[in-house]
Amino acid sequence: MKDLKRYGEWALITGASAGIGKAFAEAIAAQGLNCVLVARRLDRLQTLAADLQSRHGVVCRCVNEDLADPASAQRVADAVEDLEVGLLVNNAGLGYAWRFEDSDPTRMADMITLNCLTPALLTRLLVPGMVNRGNGGIILVGSVLGVIPSPYQSVYGATKAFDVALAEGLFGEYETSGIDVLALCPSTTRTEFFVADGMSEARAKRIMAWADRPEDVAGLALRYLGRKSRVGPWAYVGPALLARLLPRKWSIRLVRRFMKPYLQKDEAQA
Numbered sequence: 001m002k003d004l005k006r007y008g009e010w011a012l013i014t015g016a017s018a019g020i021g022k023a024f025a026e027a028i029a030a031q032g033l034n035c036v037l038v039a040r041r042l043d044r045l046q047t048l049a050a051d052l053q054s055r056h057g058v059v060c061r062c063v064n065e066d067l068a069d070p071a072s073a074q075r076v077a078d079a080v081e082d083l084e085v086g087l088l089v090n091n092a093g094l095g096y097a098w099r100f101e102d103s104d105p106t107r108m109a110d111m112i113t114l115n116c117l118t119p120a121l122l123t124r125l126l127v128p129g130m131v132n133r134g135n136g137g138i139i140l141v142g143s144v145l146g147v148i149p150s151p152y153q154s155v156y157g158a159t160k161a162f163d164v165a166l167a168e169g170l171f172g173e174y175e176t177s178g179i180d181v182l183a184l185c186p187s188t189t190r191t192e193f194f195v196a197d198g199m200s201e202a203r204a205k206r207i208m209a210w211a212d213r214p215e216d217v218a219g220l221a222l223r224y225l226g227r228k229s230r231v232g233p234w235a236y237v238g239p240a241l242l243a244r245l246l247p248r249k250w251s252i253r254l255v256r257r258f259m260k261p262y263l264q265k266d267e268a269q270a
């Protein structure tokens, strides 16, 4: 991993209270960067902040925000106005698998705001400082479902395709400006995501048995930031390659066939 100090003194990580975001915060603080930790569960952020401060001697600032609120990006930017944020990790996200016609419209709107609007706005608000300094790093957490078709998770997949497209567009815009941009495309990762998603604990537990570790996924992104425009673990590489090689309709049908039995099992249990 290249020295993250090249991005300056401060990093901001959204969704730092759990999973991949927490792993990002730990890896970044271990390299001596101060961290702004953003999420809704303030108690968890404060516990993490105290731990990072005592283990790595860094300073942490906790920002308690609901990022599904369209006005939240501006409030987060205001909360760090006095800091030079050099490394931005747009990680907070929500997903769920359900038949499109059965999905809750409010939850859908929240997911689109949280996964798409807020990261785009927050990046827009923090990037001018990076441009002025001629230096910065931006990670957008997408998903393997942002690059392969996603029947029964159609809106989630679409939000993650947005994140990947945004990251790669910005990679192109800033490549010669000293700002590194990366789309991270995790596959199944051992976090609270699936339970937050409404999946039964029993099924989440089965999936977790073969999932990637969040620290490996976050570490991968930090290793490839500045070297690639998009990265994912091995469990992303196969499906992404297959989706590129197969005729599009075939890969859509393949994912549908894979997902349907799980969906039916969850519906039967609901």
Ligand SMILES: NC(=O)c1ccc[n+]([C@@H]2O[C@H](COP(=O)([O-])OP(=O)(O)OC[C@H]3O[C@@H](n4cnc5c(N)ncnc54)[C@H](OP(=O)(O)O)[C@@H]3O)[C@@H](O)[C@H]2O)c1
Pocket: 014, 015, 016, 017, 018, 019, 020, 021, 038, 039, 040, 041, 042, 065, 066, 067, 068, 069, 091, 092, 093, 094, 095, 114, 141, 142, 143, 144, 185, 186, 187, 188, 189, 190, 191, 192, 193, 194, 196
């Ligand atoms: N786990 C996977 O298999 C997987 C696979 C592909 C992509 N991803 C992506 O990885 C990212 C991180 O997910 P994870 O797996 O680490 O899930 P996680 O363990 O459920 O963590 C999600 C994080 O996002 C925060 N968050 C959720 N809703 C929020 C809101 N409205 N406002 C502020 N913060 C919010 C949560 O904090 P609070 O609840 O405290 O607010 C938590 O810190 C997401 O973007 C997800 O789409 C995950």
